[in-house]
Amino acid sequence: MDSQGADLPEHVRRNREVWDTRHGAWFGAKARAQWAAEPHWGIWATPQSELPVLPDDLAGKDLIELGCGTGYVSAWAARAGARPVGIDNSEHQLATARQMQQEFGVSFPLLHGNAESVPCPDASFDVAISEHGAVSWCDPYAWIPEAARLLRPGGELIFLRDSTLLALCVPDEGPAGRTLLREQAGMRRIDNSDGSVNFSLPHGPMVRLLRDSGFLLEDLIEVYAPENASTDFDYVDLEWARQWPSAEVWKARRVE
Numbered sequence: 100m101d102s103q104g105a106d107l108p109e110h111v112r113r114n115r116e117v118w119d120t121r122h123g124a125w126f127g128a129k130a131r132a133q134w135a136a137e138p139h140w141g142i143w144a145t146p147q148s149e150l151p152v153l154p155d156d157l158a159g160k161d162l163i164e165l166g167c168g169t170g171y172v173s174a175w176a177a178r179a180g181a182r183p184v185g186i187d188n189s190e191h192q193l194a195t196a197r198q199m200q201q202e203f204g205v206s207f208p209l210l211h212g213n214a215e216s217v218p219c220p221d222a223s224f225d226v227a228i229s230e231h232g233a234v235s236w237c238d239p240y241a242w243i244p245e246a247a248r249l250l251r252p253g254g255e256l257i258f259l260r261d262s263t264l265l266a267l268c269v270p271d272e273g274p275a276g277r278t279l280l281r282e283q284a285g286m287r288r289i290d291n292s293d294g295s296v297n298f299s300l301p302h303g304p305m306v307r308l309l310r311d312s313g314f315l316l317e318d319l320i321e322v323y324a325p326e327n328a329s330t331d332f333d334y335v336d337l338e339w340a341r342q343w344p345s346a347e348v349w350k351a352r353r354v355e
Contacts, residue, residue, distance in 0.1 A: 110296040118189035130169035146219040166232020170196030198327035314351035322346035
């Protein structure tokens, strides 16, 4: 249950409204395909063997997925031996996740709430992960310190997000082009035409935020689309994503 109600920040309430209305048959079919598949990442479905996002040694690890959506990343982690917990802002997305748990026989706790304020004790987890979840829809100055609070010393933070370059080049509608459409200076919050709110920090502020939150950055992987890849999403096309990184994988470790 979500106990935060009307106390939710404005951008969290707006994103909840948008994502609850996006729930439908398409998400159910997409979720089923993702739950059934081997781990793969981002809009190009790059296999784990080519884009190592999940750690190799998840057996026995406590993992929280921040912005879990329909829960497929947590399901992959559970099959690898982790003990996942998922939290998401959309009750409708979580309803699909529960349906998938029943269909696939993989069970783990699902929390309805804001990943900027997670109802779990300090130092509860070994791994925190977000694939286009909290990293895309939550304020980084709130959710990253919260991830640090949740992680034990030495714990791993892993997130996959749209690249800074893509955020600068994508219009309100249609695919990214070759023209910069936003100013990078001061970039943080992006208000979308559908009422939702995205967040995107450039590399410098993100590195400083991670450091100030008690993390050591261990890797930053720029993600290009695989040859002959395809996607159901329309905000970037294959030609663009073969030339420039459309996504980034960040890996950091809690050191304090």
